Amino acid sequence: MSQTQFREVSPDAAELQPILTGLFVEYSALYGDYFARHREEELTEWYLPPHxxxxxxxxxxEIIAxxxxxxxxxETAELKRIWTRSDLRRQGLALTVLEELERRALRAGYHKLFLTTGFRQAGxxxxxxxxxxxxxFDINRDPESYSxxxxxGRLRFTKTIGITATAQAS
Incomplete structure (x- = not known):
């Protein structure tokens, strides 16, 4: 029986290169150089504990997601780089990663989450x-209009975590 597990890694670890390459190849196929003008320089230290x-x-x-x-x-963590290998889609792996990130962000003291996805990523x-x-953003509007x-071109989302519904209502 297959076993899955999470592991923390440095974002510049060589072992990440194949899956990061898959992510960027997919983004390139979806968007070409659309996001090049809005590209932010990513810094390794952004993704290091405790923040x-x-x-x-x-x-x-084997790394699969x-x-x-x-x-x-x-108080807000920004979720990034949620991605599943393309040959393993539709198995709930992205949701598994999302839920784990939520748990770990809450443990790290965050109470809100923010994320973006591209206008062509309906899934x-x-x-x-x-x-x-x-x-x-208006979910009834054609996502292409956000380009x-x-x-x-970024569709933004937020979520409150770790606060009960009762506390949110007061």
């Missing part, structure tokens, strides 16, 4: 909406 984290999901020692978070502000939008993320100015 950040990069995890991989392994099955029998990944995700990360970094500090957005003092990611469905995942986030189905799991309590609030869109900061035109004044928009930057």
């Amino acid at each position: 950040g984290l990069f995890i991989v999901l392994e099955r029998d020692g 990944m995700g990360a978070y970094k500090a957005f502000d003092a 990611a939008v469905r995942l986030y909406l189905a799991h309590g993320y609030q869109p900061l 035109q100015p004044p928009h930057d």
